[in-house]
Amino acid sequence: MKKNSFLSAKVMLVAALLSLNTVIYAQKSIDPPAISEKILSGILEKNRAYYTQGKVADYIPELGKMDAKAIAFSLVDKNGKVFNTGDVHKKFTMQSISKIIALMLAVNERGEADVFDKIGYFGSDKPFNHFSNLETTGKPLNPMMNAGAILTTSLIAGDGEKPFLKILDMVRYITKNKTIDYNKSVYESEKSTGNRNRGMFYLMKNNGLISGNEDQLDNYFKQCSIELTAEDLAKIGYFFANQCVRFDGDATHKNKEIAKLIESQMLTAGMYEFSGEYSRNVGLPSKSGVGGGITVSVPGKMGIGVFSPALDQHGNSLAGYHMILDLVKQYDLSVF
Ligand code: GLU
Numbered sequence: 001m002k003k004n005s006f007l008s009a010k011v012m013l014v015a016a017l018l019s020l021n022t023v024i025y026a027q028k029s030i031d032p033p034a035i036s037e038k039i040l041s042g043i044l045e046k047n048r049a050y051y052t053q054g055k056v057a058d059y060i061p062e063l064g065k066m067d068a069k070a071i072a073f074s075l076v077d078k079n080g081k082v083f084n085t086g087d088v089h090k091k092f093t094m095q096s097i098s099k100i101i102a103l104m105l106a107v108n109e110r111g112e113a114d115v116f117d118k119i120g121y122f123g124s125d126k127p128f129n130h131f132s133n134l135e136t137t138g139k140p141l142n143p144m145m146n147a148g149a150i151l152t153t154s155l156i157a158g159d160g161e162k163p164f165l166k167i168l169d170m171v172r173y174i175t176k177n178k179t180i181d182y183n184k185s186v187y188e189s190e191k192s193t194g195n196r197n198r199g200m201f202y203l204m205k206n207n208g209l210i211s212g213n214e215d216q217l218d219n220y221f222k223q224c225s226i227e228l229t230a231e232d233l234a235k236i237g238y239f240f241a242n243q244c245v246r247f248d249g250d251a252t253h254k255n256k257e258i259a260k261l262i263e264s265q266m267l268t269a270g271m272y273e274f275s276g277e278y279s280r281n282v283g284l285p286s287k288s289g290v291g292g293g294i295t296v297s298v299p300g301k302m303g304i305g306v307f308s309p310a311l312d313q314h315g316n317s318l319a320g321y322h323m324i325l326d327l328v329k330q331y332d333l334s335v336f
Contacts, residue, residue: 032331035077040327041085044073047322054310054318057290062189066092066292066309072230073323074305076238080247084231091227092307093186094171095289096128098223099149100240100262100270101170105163106155107258115155118209119148123268123275128290128315129196131203138207144269144287147200151209153223154216164219168226173253174239174246175232187225194221224289233295233305240266240285241297263297274314282324283334288316296324298333 033039051068058064072086106115122141126132132141140148156163172180194217201217204210238247240263243256266285271278271294278286286296292309294317304327306320328334 035075035083035331037083037085039330040073040075040083043323043326043330044071044086046326047319050319050322051308051310054308054312056292056309057311057315059290060186060189060193062183062186063093063291063309068310070292071308071319072306074230074234075327076234076247076303078301080238080249082231082234082247086230087307088231089229090307091229092293092309093183093224093289093291094226094228094233094293095224095291096144096146096149097233097236097287097289097293097295098167098171098226099144099152100236100266100287100295101167101174102149102153102156102163102220102223103143103265104244104258104262105166105170106152107261108255109157110155112257112261115143115152118155119143119151121265121268125273128272131200134200134203134207139209140204142265142269144265145272146197147204150197150201150217150220151204153220154204154210154212156219160215161219161222163216164222167219167223171226171228171232171236175228175235176246176248177228177232180226180228180232182222182225183227184225186227187222190221190224191218197221228293230293230305230307233293233307234303235305237286237295237297237303237305239303241299241301241303247303263299266297271316272314274312274316278316278321282321282328283336284324284328286324288320290315292317292320294320294324299335301333 056066056068070087070090075083120141124141129146142148143152235247240259243259244253245251263285266287269275270287284296288294294306296304306323308317308319312318
């Protein structure tokens with residue numbers, strides 16, 4: 001009995017010290033320990049078990065085969081230094097995270113005014129594959145939900161597969177990883193089951209927003225099937241956090257305005273209908289994909305990439321979200 005109460009007193013003391021630490025860091029009176037793989041792996045271990053409360057996406061059979069226990073946490077710091085922990089080599093499909101790359105390319109080519117003449121800047125309380133405004137105003141709510149993203153990809157110039165290849169090339173450039181490719185069986189699965197997306201495509205064609213053929217929809221399915229790692233996601237987060245400068249300092253695509261636009265879209269709608277609550281809790285531009293990845297930009301500073309395929313009811317990685325939340329609290333990273 002005595003031993004038990006001694007133990008619980010000890011647990012309470014540790015808990016109190018931990019929350020005191022958070023308060024102190026938050027007040028910035030003491031700097032938190034420098035980021036290291038050890039810090040990341042501590043956060044990962046603390047949140048690993050969240051996968052048991054989530055569900056791996058199974059809207060297509062290929063995704064349902066993912067190992068629910070896989071987990072990875074990566075970070076690229078201000079100086080471009082990479083930190084990795086967990087299943088660092090595990091590849092997964094980027095899914096909706098590809099939407100920010102497509103948006104960058106469409107706006108680069110056509111200008112923001114032209115693209116946003118066809119798509120809104122709205123947030124949403126509806127899921128990623130909702131038809132949202134298509135039947136009322138005719139325009140998709142934003143470029144982060146499927147409808148807007150399908151339209152965005154159709155606005156990238158080029159016949160056939162060309163727009164997809166531009167997206168793939170940009171992902172390879174940002175991550176400096178030429179081995180990145182798309183997963184053919186996920187793509188086939190997306191294509192053969194993607195009738196809801198096909199419905200949106202044809203509704204937008206009917207509304208005069210899309211002028212091409214189904215190759216354009218195929219490009220969207222392919223971009224969703226691009227496979228990468230949590231480290232690649234951290235590098236994408238870094239890129240948009242740092243005015244489209246790559247983690248190694250390469251400034252070929254440096255563009256402050258595009259980075260601001262992408263980050264604002266990530267903050268408004270990047271976490272599906274959870275975006276508002278996520279902004280309150282995390283306060284960082286982030287984009288999630290149903291493959292279990294989340295890419296996060298800490299503006300002017302670093303990029304974070306997480307992976308754990310078990311999702312919450314909104315389609316966001318559950319363990320991924322909690323790892324981000326803990327890191328953000330410990331290092332006071334919210335922009336607010
Ligand atoms: N391929 C998925 C779809 O179009 C992407 C969904 C997501 O990651 O949000 O339905």
